[in-house]
Amino acid sequence: MTGISLHMAVAGLLATSTPLFICEGASAQTLSDLTQVCAGCHGDQGVPTEKTTPVIWGQNRDYLLNQLNDFKIGHRKNELMSPVADSLSRTDMEELATYYSKQPWPNLQQPAPPADVQVAAHAVLNPLNCRGCHQMHYQGDMVRPRLAGQQDEYLLKTMTDFHTGERMNYIGMHVLMKSVDEAALKPVAAYLASLQIAAHPK
Ligand code: HEC
Ligand code: HEC
Structure with missing residues:
Protein backbone atom coordinates (compact mmCIF):
# COMPACT_ATOMS: atom_id res chain seq x y z
CA MET A 1 0.00 0.00 0.00
CA THR A 2 2.97 2.26 -0.72
CA GLY A 3 2.20 5.95 -0.92
CA ILE A 4 -1.25 5.66 0.57
CA SER A 5 -1.70 6.85 4.13
CA LEU A 6 -3.38 4.77 6.79
CA HIS A 7 -6.12 7.37 6.96
CA MET A 8 -6.88 6.68 3.33
CA ALA A 9 -6.74 2.94 3.87
CA VAL A 10 -9.27 2.82 6.67
CA ALA A 11 -11.41 5.80 5.71
CA GLY A 12 -13.83 3.50 3.96
CA LEU A 13 -14.10 1.26 7.02
CA LEU A 14 -14.67 3.94 9.58
CA ALA A 15 -17.84 5.90 10.11
CA THR A 16 -16.06 8.57 12.15
CA SER A 17 -15.14 12.17 11.53
CA THR A 18 -11.40 11.37 11.49
CA PRO A 19 -9.91 13.99 9.16
CA LEU A 20 -8.68 12.63 5.88
CA PHE A 21 -5.36 13.79 4.56
CA ILE A 22 -2.62 12.44 2.38
CA CYS A 23 0.88 11.99 3.79
CA GLU A 24 4.04 12.35 1.75
CA GLY A 25 4.67 8.61 1.45
CA ALA A 26 3.77 5.79 3.83
CA SER A 27 6.62 6.42 6.25
CA ALA A 28 5.50 10.00 6.93
CA GLN A 29 2.78 8.90 9.35
CA THR A 30 3.47 10.18 12.84
CA LEU A 31 2.59 8.22 15.97
CA SER A 32 -0.23 10.63 16.74
CA ASP A 33 -1.67 10.29 13.20
CA LEU A 34 -1.64 6.55 13.70
CA THR A 35 -3.14 6.45 17.18
CA GLN A 36 -5.97 8.67 15.96
CA VAL A 37 -6.84 5.99 13.43
CA CYS A 38 -6.57 3.17 16.00
CA ALA A 39 -8.87 5.13 18.33
CA GLY A 40 -11.64 4.90 15.72
CA CYS A 41 -12.09 1.25 16.68
CA HIS A 42 -9.98 0.59 19.80
CA GLY A 43 -11.39 3.67 21.56
CA ASP A 44 -10.27 7.10 22.65
CA GLN A 45 -9.77 6.07 26.26
CA GLY A 46 -9.00 2.42 25.58
CA VAL A 47 -12.63 1.27 25.52
CA PRO A 48 -13.26 -0.24 22.06
CA THR A 49 -16.27 0.96 20.09
CA GLU A 50 -17.46 -2.58 19.28
CA LYS A 51 -17.78 -5.55 21.65
CA THR A 52 -15.79 -7.81 19.32
CA THR A 53 -12.84 -5.39 19.16
CA PRO A 54 -10.10 -6.12 21.72
CA VAL A 55 -8.71 -3.80 24.37
CA ILE A 56 -5.15 -2.88 23.35
CA TRP A 57 -4.46 -0.23 26.03
CA GLY A 58 -2.13 -1.81 28.60
CA GLN A 59 -1.70 -5.04 26.60
CA ASN A 60 1.79 -6.56 26.70
CA ARG A 61 4.24 -5.00 24.27
CA ASP A 62 5.72 -7.96 22.46
CA TYR A 63 2.31 -9.57 22.14
CA LEU A 64 0.99 -6.38 20.46
CA LEU A 65 3.99 -6.28 18.16
CA ASN A 66 3.61 -9.95 17.22
CA GLN A 67 -0.07 -9.50 16.37
CA LEU A 68 0.53 -6.42 14.22
CA ASN A 69 3.22 -8.31 12.39
CA ASP A 70 1.00 -11.41 12.00
CA PHE A 71 -1.81 -9.30 10.52
CA LYS A 72 0.64 -7.63 8.15
CA ILE A 73 2.14 -10.86 6.85
CA GLY A 74 -1.25 -12.59 6.72
CA HIS A 75 -0.69 -15.19 9.45
CA ARG A 76 -3.69 -13.69 11.23
CA LYS A 77 -6.57 -12.31 9.19
CA ASN A 78 -9.44 -9.96 9.93
CA GLU A 79 -11.34 -7.79 7.48
CA LEU A 80 -11.08 -4.71 9.71
CA MET A 81 -7.60 -5.13 11.13
CA SER A 82 -5.64 -6.61 8.20
CA PRO A 83 -5.85 -3.51 5.94
CA VAL A 84 -4.72 -1.35 8.87
CA ALA A 85 -1.65 -3.48 9.60
CA ASP A 86 -0.87 -3.70 5.91
CA SER A 87 0.03 -0.01 5.75
CA LEU A 88 2.28 0.00 8.85
CA SER A 89 6.07 -0.06 8.67
CA ARG A 90 8.16 -2.05 11.15
CA THR A 91 9.00 1.20 12.96
CA ASP A 92 5.31 2.16 13.14
CA MET A 93 4.51 -1.22 14.68
CA GLU A 94 7.27 -0.97 17.26
CA GLU A 95 6.25 2.55 18.25
CA LEU A 96 2.58 1.59 18.48
CA ALA A 97 3.30 -1.52 20.56
CA THR A 98 5.43 0.49 22.99
CA TYR A 99 2.86 3.29 23.17
CA TYR A 100 -0.17 1.08 23.81
CA SER A 101 1.62 -1.16 26.32
CA LYS A 102 2.15 1.93 28.49
CA GLN A 103 -1.48 3.08 28.51
CA PRO A 104 -3.73 2.15 31.45
CA TRP A 105 -5.96 -0.90 30.93
CA PRO A 106 -9.62 0.29 31.00
CA ASN A 107 -12.03 -1.19 33.52
CA LEU A 108 -14.91 -2.50 31.42
CA GLN A 109 -16.97 -3.68 34.43
CA GLN A 110 -18.14 -7.05 33.15
CA PRO A 111 -19.31 -9.10 36.14
CA ALA A 112 -19.70 -12.84 35.43
CA PRO A 113 -22.71 -14.92 36.51
C1 HEC B 1 -11.54 -0.51 11.49
C2 HEC B 1 -11.41 -0.90 12.89
C3 HEC B 1 -9.98 -1.02 13.44
C4 HEC B 1 -8.96 -0.10 13.35
C5 HEC B 1 -8.97 1.27 12.68
C6 HEC B 1 -7.86 -0.68 14.08
N1 HEC B 1 -8.19 -1.91 14.57
FE1 HEC B 1 -6.96 -3.17 15.59
N2 HEC B 1 -8.43 -4.60 15.60
C7 HEC B 1 -9.71 -4.43 15.11
C8 HEC B 1 -10.46 -5.65 15.28
C9 HEC B 1 -11.91 -5.89 14.90
C10 HEC B 1 -9.58 -6.58 15.88
C11 HEC B 1 -9.87 -8.05 16.26
C12 HEC B 1 -9.54 -8.91 15.07
C13 HEC B 1 -9.95 -10.36 15.28
O1 HEC B 1 -11.06 -10.62 15.75
O2 HEC B 1 -9.13 -11.23 14.97
C14 HEC B 1 -8.31 -5.88 16.08
C15 HEC B 1 -7.17 -6.45 16.66
C16 HEC B 1 -6.02 -5.75 16.95
C17 HEC B 1 -4.89 -6.29 17.67
C18 HEC B 1 -4.80 -7.69 18.27
C19 HEC B 1 -5.16 -7.60 19.74
C20 HEC B 1 -5.28 -8.92 20.44
O3 HEC B 1 -5.68 -8.92 21.63
O4 HEC B 1 -5.01 -9.96 19.85
C21 HEC B 1 -3.96 -5.31 17.76
C22 HEC B 1 -2.59 -5.38 18.42
C23 HEC B 1 -4.50 -4.13 17.10
N3 HEC B 1 -5.77 -4.45 16.62
C24 HEC B 1 -3.85 -2.91 17.00
C25 HEC B 1 -4.33 -1.83 16.28
C26 HEC B 1 -3.56 -0.61 16.07
C27 HEC B 1 -2.20 -0.33 16.65
C28 HEC B 1 -4.34 0.21 15.26
C29 HEC B 1 -3.98 1.55 14.68
C30 HEC B 1 -2.76 1.56 13.83
C31 HEC B 1 -5.58 -0.52 15.00
N4 HEC B 1 -5.53 -1.74 15.63
C32 HEC B 1 -6.63 -0.04 14.24
C33 HEC B 1 -10.21 -3.28 14.53
C34 HEC B 1 -9.48 -2.16 14.20
C1 HEC C 1 1.57 -23.15 26.31
C2 HEC C 1 1.24 -21.82 26.74
C3 HEC C 1 -0.25 -21.44 26.76
C4 HEC C 1 -1.27 -22.05 27.44
C5 HEC C 1 -1.21 -23.30 28.33
C6 HEC C 1 -2.46 -21.26 27.18
N1 HEC C 1 -2.16 -20.20 26.36
FE1 HEC C 1 -3.48 -18.86 25.60
N2 HEC C 1 -2.01 -18.02 24.51
C7 HEC C 1 -0.68 -18.38 24.54
C8 HEC C 1 0.07 -17.55 23.61
C9 HEC C 1 1.57 -17.61 23.33
C10 HEC C 1 -0.88 -16.68 23.01
C11 HEC C 1 -0.61 -15.64 21.94
C12 HEC C 1 -0.83 -16.28 20.61
C13 HEC C 1 -0.42 -15.39 19.49
O1 HEC C 1 0.74 -14.92 19.47
O2 HEC C 1 -1.26 -15.17 18.60
C14 HEC C 1 -2.17 -17.00 23.60
C15 HEC C 1 -3.36 -16.37 23.28
C16 HEC C 1 -4.56 -16.57 23.92
C17 HEC C 1 -5.76 -15.81 23.67
C18 HEC C 1 -5.94 -14.67 22.69
C19 HEC C 1 -5.96 -13.34 23.44
C20 HEC C 1 -6.12 -12.16 22.55
O3 HEC C 1 -5.99 -11.03 23.03
O4 HEC C 1 -6.39 -12.34 21.35
C21 HEC C 1 -6.73 -16.32 24.50
C22 HEC C 1 -8.16 -15.84 24.63
C23 HEC C 1 -6.13 -17.38 25.26
N3 HEC C 1 -4.81 -17.52 24.89
C24 HEC C 1 -6.80 -18.13 26.22
C25 HEC C 1 -6.24 -19.24 26.86
C26 HEC C 1 -6.99 -20.13 27.73
C27 HEC C 1 -8.46 -19.95 28.11
C28 HEC C 1 -6.13 -21.12 28.11
C29 HEC C 1 -6.43 -22.37 28.94
C30 HEC C 1 -7.52 -23.21 28.39
C31 HEC C 1 -4.84 -20.82 27.51
N4 HEC C 1 -4.94 -19.68 26.75
C32 HEC C 1 -3.70 -21.57 27.71
C33 HEC C 1 -0.12 -19.37 25.31
C34 HEC C 1 -0.82 -20.27 26.09
Whole structure:
Protein backbone atom coordinates (compact mmCIF):
# COMPACT_ATOMS: atom_id res chain seq x y z
CA MET A 1 0.00 0.00 0.00
CA THR A 2 2.97 2.26 -0.72
CA GLY A 3 2.20 5.95 -0.92
CA ILE A 4 -1.25 5.66 0.57
CA SER A 5 -1.70 6.85 4.13
CA LEU A 6 -3.38 4.77 6.79
CA HIS A 7 -6.12 7.37 6.96
CA MET A 8 -6.88 6.68 3.33
CA ALA A 9 -6.74 2.94 3.87
CA VAL A 10 -9.27 2.82 6.67
CA ALA A 11 -11.41 5.80 5.71
CA GLY A 12 -13.83 3.50 3.96
CA LEU A 13 -14.10 1.26 7.02
CA LEU A 14 -14.67 3.94 9.58
CA ALA A 15 -17.84 5.90 10.11
CA THR A 16 -16.06 8.57 12.15
CA SER A 17 -15.14 12.17 11.53
CA THR A 18 -11.40 11.37 11.49
CA PRO A 19 -9.91 13.99 9.16
CA LEU A 20 -8.68 12.63 5.88
CA PHE A 21 -5.36 13.79 4.56
CA ILE A 22 -2.62 12.44 2.38
CA CYS A 23 0.88 11.99 3.79
CA GLU A 24 4.04 12.35 1.75
CA GLY A 25 4.67 8.61 1.45
CA ALA A 26 3.77 5.79 3.83
CA SER A 27 6.62 6.42 6.25
CA ALA A 28 5.50 10.00 6.93
CA GLN A 29 2.78 8.90 9.35
CA THR A 30 3.47 10.18 12.84
CA LEU A 31 2.59 8.22 15.97
CA SER A 32 -0.23 10.63 16.74
CA ASP A 33 -1.67 10.29 13.20
CA LEU A 34 -1.64 6.55 13.70
CA THR A 35 -3.14 6.45 17.18
CA GLN A 36 -5.97 8.67 15.96
CA VAL A 37 -6.84 5.99 13.43
CA CYS A 38 -6.57 3.17 16.00
CA ALA A 39 -8.87 5.13 18.33
CA GLY A 40 -11.64 4.90 15.72
CA CYS A 41 -12.09 1.25 16.68
CA HIS A 42 -9.98 0.59 19.80
CA GLY A 43 -11.39 3.67 21.56
CA ASP A 44 -10.27 7.10 22.65
CA GLN A 45 -9.77 6.07 26.26
CA GLY A 46 -9.00 2.42 25.58
CA VAL A 47 -12.63 1.27 25.52
CA PRO A 48 -13.26 -0.24 22.06
CA THR A 49 -16.27 0.96 20.09
CA GLU A 50 -17.46 -2.58 19.28
CA LYS A 51 -17.78 -5.55 21.65
CA THR A 52 -15.79 -7.81 19.32
CA THR A 53 -12.84 -5.39 19.16
CA PRO A 54 -10.10 -6.12 21.72
CA VAL A 55 -8.71 -3.80 24.37
CA ILE A 56 -5.15 -2.88 23.35
CA TRP A 57 -4.46 -0.23 26.03
CA GLY A 58 -2.13 -1.81 28.60
CA GLN A 59 -1.70 -5.04 26.60
CA ASN A 60 1.79 -6.56 26.70
CA ARG A 61 4.24 -5.00 24.27
CA ASP A 62 5.72 -7.96 22.46
CA TYR A 63 2.31 -9.57 22.14
CA LEU A 64 0.99 -6.38 20.46
CA LEU A 65 3.99 -6.28 18.16
CA ASN A 66 3.61 -9.95 17.22
CA GLN A 67 -0.07 -9.50 16.37
CA LEU A 68 0.53 -6.42 14.22
CA ASN A 69 3.22 -8.31 12.39
CA ASP A 70 1.00 -11.41 12.00
CA PHE A 71 -1.81 -9.30 10.52
CA LYS A 72 0.64 -7.63 8.15
CA ILE A 73 2.14 -10.86 6.85
CA GLY A 74 -1.25 -12.59 6.72
CA HIS A 75 -0.69 -15.19 9.45
CA ARG A 76 -3.69 -13.69 11.23
CA LYS A 77 -6.57 -12.31 9.19
CA ASN A 78 -9.44 -9.96 9.93
CA GLU A 79 -11.34 -7.79 7.48
CA LEU A 80 -11.08 -4.71 9.71
CA MET A 81 -7.60 -5.13 11.13
CA SER A 82 -5.64 -6.61 8.20
CA PRO A 83 -5.85 -3.51 5.94
CA VAL A 84 -4.72 -1.35 8.87
CA ALA A 85 -1.65 -3.48 9.60
CA ASP A 86 -0.87 -3.70 5.91
CA SER A 87 0.03 -0.01 5.75
CA LEU A 88 2.28 0.00 8.85
CA SER A 89 6.07 -0.06 8.67
CA ARG A 90 8.16 -2.05 11.15
CA THR A 91 9.00 1.20 12.96
CA ASP A 92 5.31 2.16 13.14
CA MET A 93 4.51 -1.22 14.68
CA GLU A 94 7.27 -0.97 17.26
CA GLU A 95 6.25 2.55 18.25
CA LEU A 96 2.58 1.59 18.48
CA ALA A 97 3.30 -1.52 20.56
CA THR A 98 5.43 0.49 22.99
CA TYR A 99 2.86 3.29 23.17
CA TYR A 100 -0.17 1.08 23.81
CA SER A 101 1.62 -1.16 26.32
CA LYS A 102 2.15 1.93 28.49
CA GLN A 103 -1.48 3.08 28.51
CA PRO A 104 -3.73 2.15 31.45
CA TRP A 105 -5.96 -0.90 30.93
CA PRO A 106 -9.62 0.29 31.00
CA ASN A 107 -12.03 -1.19 33.52
CA LEU A 108 -14.91 -2.50 31.42
CA GLN A 109 -16.97 -3.68 34.43
CA GLN A 110 -18.14 -7.05 33.15
CA PRO A 111 -19.31 -9.10 36.14
CA ALA A 112 -19.70 -12.84 35.43
CA PRO A 113 -22.71 -14.92 36.51
CA PRO A 114 -21.61 -17.34 39.32
CA ALA A 115 -22.61 -20.36 37.20
CA ASP A 116 -20.14 -19.27 34.50
CA VAL A 117 -17.38 -18.91 37.07
CA GLN A 118 -17.96 -22.50 38.22
CA VAL A 119 -17.76 -23.93 34.71
CA ALA A 120 -14.85 -21.75 33.66
CA ALA A 121 -12.60 -22.09 36.67
CA HIS A 122 -13.29 -25.71 37.59
CA ALA A 123 -13.99 -27.41 34.28
CA VAL A 124 -11.62 -25.59 31.93
CA LEU A 125 -9.09 -23.07 33.22
CA ASN A 126 -7.61 -25.01 36.15
CA PRO A 127 -7.45 -28.48 34.56
CA LEU A 128 -5.86 -27.05 31.40
CA ASN A 129 -3.52 -24.85 33.43
CA CYS A 130 -4.10 -21.67 31.45
CA ARG A 131 -2.22 -19.82 34.20
CA GLY A 132 0.87 -21.83 33.35
CA CYS A 133 1.29 -19.49 30.39
CA HIS A 134 -1.07 -16.56 31.02
CA GLN A 135 0.22 -16.16 34.61
CA MET A 136 -1.38 -16.08 38.03
CA HIS A 137 -3.73 -13.12 37.48
CA TYR A 138 -4.11 -13.73 33.74
CA GLN A 139 -1.93 -10.68 33.24
CA GLY A 140 0.25 -12.51 30.68
CA ASP A 141 3.89 -11.67 30.10
CA MET A 142 5.87 -10.28 27.18
CA VAL A 143 4.50 -12.58 24.46
CA ARG A 144 1.50 -14.07 26.23
CA PRO A 145 -1.48 -11.68 26.20
CA ARG A 146 -3.29 -10.34 29.21
CA LEU A 147 -6.74 -11.95 29.32
CA ALA A 148 -8.06 -10.46 32.60
CA GLY A 149 -10.73 -7.84 31.90
CA GLN A 150 -10.58 -8.23 28.10
CA GLN A 151 -13.83 -7.67 26.18
CA ASP A 152 -16.20 -10.58 26.80
CA GLU A 153 -17.40 -10.91 23.20
CA TYR A 154 -13.91 -10.52 21.74
CA LEU A 155 -12.61 -13.32 23.99
CA LEU A 156 -15.45 -15.58 22.89
CA LYS A 157 -14.83 -14.73 19.23
CA THR A 158 -11.08 -15.27 19.29
CA MET A 159 -11.27 -18.50 21.34
CA THR A 160 -13.88 -19.76 18.87
CA ASP A 161 -11.51 -18.76 16.04
CA PHE A 162 -8.72 -20.81 17.69
CA HIS A 163 -11.18 -23.68 18.24
CA THR A 164 -12.33 -23.80 14.60
CA GLY A 165 -8.90 -23.07 13.12
CA GLU A 166 -9.89 -19.64 11.77
CA ARG A 167 -7.07 -18.16 13.92
CA MET A 168 -3.96 -20.24 13.38
CA ASN A 169 -1.13 -17.80 14.14
CA TYR A 170 -0.18 -19.75 17.27
CA ILE A 171 -0.61 -23.48 16.85
CA GLY A 172 -0.39 -24.18 20.60
CA MET A 173 -3.56 -22.20 21.33
CA HIS A 174 -5.34 -23.82 18.38
CA VAL A 175 -4.56 -27.32 19.66
CA LEU A 176 -5.57 -26.41 23.21
CA MET A 177 -8.83 -24.70 22.20
CA LYS A 178 -9.73 -27.58 19.91
CA SER A 179 -9.76 -29.81 22.97
CA VAL A 180 -12.26 -27.54 24.75
CA ASP A 181 -15.97 -28.18 24.23
CA GLU A 182 -17.36 -25.25 22.22
CA ALA A 183 -20.17 -24.79 24.75
CA ALA A 184 -17.59 -24.09 27.48
CA LEU A 185 -16.06 -21.14 25.64
CA LYS A 186 -18.83 -18.71 26.57
CA PRO A 187 -18.49 -19.18 30.36
CA VAL A 188 -14.68 -19.07 30.04
CA ALA A 189 -14.92 -15.76 28.17
CA ALA A 190 -17.36 -14.35 30.74
CA TYR A 191 -15.11 -15.38 33.63
CA LEU A 192 -11.87 -13.98 32.13
CA ALA A 193 -13.67 -10.75 31.17
CA SER A 194 -14.82 -10.29 34.77
CA LEU A 195 -11.32 -10.42 36.28
CA GLN A 196 -9.72 -7.19 37.42
CA ILE A 197 -6.11 -6.47 38.30
CA ALA A 198 -5.53 -3.65 40.79
CA ALA A 199 -2.26 -2.41 39.33
CA HIS A 200 -0.93 -3.85 36.11
CA PRO A 201 1.83 -6.19 37.36
CA LYS A 202 4.69 -6.37 34.86
C1 HEC B 1 -11.54 -0.51 11.49
C2 HEC B 1 -11.41 -0.90 12.89
C3 HEC B 1 -9.98 -1.02 13.44
C4 HEC B 1 -8.96 -0.10 13.35
C5 HEC B 1 -8.97 1.27 12.68
C6 HEC B 1 -7.86 -0.68 14.08
N1 HEC B 1 -8.19 -1.91 14.57
FE1 HEC B 1 -6.96 -3.17 15.59
N2 HEC B 1 -8.43 -4.60 15.60
C7 HEC B 1 -9.71 -4.43 15.11
C8 HEC B 1 -10.46 -5.65 15.28
C9 HEC B 1 -11.91 -5.89 14.90
C10 HEC B 1 -9.58 -6.58 15.88
C11 HEC B 1 -9.87 -8.05 16.26
C12 HEC B 1 -9.54 -8.91 15.07
C13 HEC B 1 -9.95 -10.36 15.28
O1 HEC B 1 -11.06 -10.62 15.75
O2 HEC B 1 -9.13 -11.23 14.97
C14 HEC B 1 -8.31 -5.88 16.08
C15 HEC B 1 -7.17 -6.45 16.66
C16 HEC B 1 -6.02 -5.75 16.95
C17 HEC B 1 -4.89 -6.29 17.67
C18 HEC B 1 -4.80 -7.69 18.27
C19 HEC B 1 -5.16 -7.60 19.74
C20 HEC B 1 -5.28 -8.92 20.44
O3 HEC B 1 -5.68 -8.92 21.63
O4 HEC B 1 -5.01 -9.96 19.85
C21 HEC B 1 -3.96 -5.31 17.76
C22 HEC B 1 -2.59 -5.38 18.42
C23 HEC B 1 -4.50 -4.13 17.10
N3 HEC B 1 -5.77 -4.45 16.62
C24 HEC B 1 -3.85 -2.91 17.00
C25 HEC B 1 -4.33 -1.83 16.28
C26 HEC B 1 -3.56 -0.61 16.07
C27 HEC B 1 -2.20 -0.33 16.65
C28 HEC B 1 -4.34 0.21 15.26
C29 HEC B 1 -3.98 1.55 14.68
C30 HEC B 1 -2.76 1.56 13.83
C31 HEC B 1 -5.58 -0.52 15.00
N4 HEC B 1 -5.53 -1.74 15.63
C32 HEC B 1 -6.63 -0.04 14.24
C33 HEC B 1 -10.21 -3.28 14.53
C34 HEC B 1 -9.48 -2.16 14.20
C1 HEC C 1 1.57 -23.15 26.31
C2 HEC C 1 1.24 -21.82 26.74
C3 HEC C 1 -0.25 -21.44 26.76
C4 HEC C 1 -1.27 -22.05 27.44
C5 HEC C 1 -1.21 -23.30 28.33
C6 HEC C 1 -2.46 -21.26 27.18
N1 HEC C 1 -2.16 -20.20 26.36
FE1 HEC C 1 -3.48 -18.86 25.60
N2 HEC C 1 -2.01 -18.02 24.51
C7 HEC C 1 -0.68 -18.38 24.54
C8 HEC C 1 0.07 -17.55 23.61
C9 HEC C 1 1.57 -17.61 23.33
C10 HEC C 1 -0.88 -16.68 23.01
C11 HEC C 1 -0.61 -15.64 21.94
C12 HEC C 1 -0.83 -16.28 20.61
C13 HEC C 1 -0.42 -15.39 19.49
O1 HEC C 1 0.74 -14.92 19.47
O2 HEC C 1 -1.26 -15.17 18.60
C14 HEC C 1 -2.17 -17.00 23.60
C15 HEC C 1 -3.36 -16.37 23.28
C16 HEC C 1 -4.56 -16.57 23.92
C17 HEC C 1 -5.76 -15.81 23.67
C18 HEC C 1 -5.94 -14.67 22.69
C19 HEC C 1 -5.96 -13.34 23.44
C20 HEC C 1 -6.12 -12.16 22.55
O3 HEC C 1 -5.99 -11.03 23.03
O4 HEC C 1 -6.39 -12.34 21.35
C21 HEC C 1 -6.73 -16.32 24.50
C22 HEC C 1 -8.16 -15.84 24.63
C23 HEC C 1 -6.13 -17.38 25.26
N3 HEC C 1 -4.81 -17.52 24.89
C24 HEC C 1 -6.80 -18.13 26.22
C25 HEC C 1 -6.24 -19.24 26.86
C26 HEC C 1 -6.99 -20.13 27.73
C27 HEC C 1 -8.46 -19.95 28.11
C28 HEC C 1 -6.13 -21.12 28.11
C29 HEC C 1 -6.43 -22.37 28.94
C30 HEC C 1 -7.52 -23.21 28.39
C31 HEC C 1 -4.84 -20.82 27.51
N4 HEC C 1 -4.94 -19.68 26.75
C32 HEC C 1 -3.70 -21.57 27.71
C33 HEC C 1 -0.12 -19.37 25.31
C34 HEC C 1 -0.82 -20.27 26.09
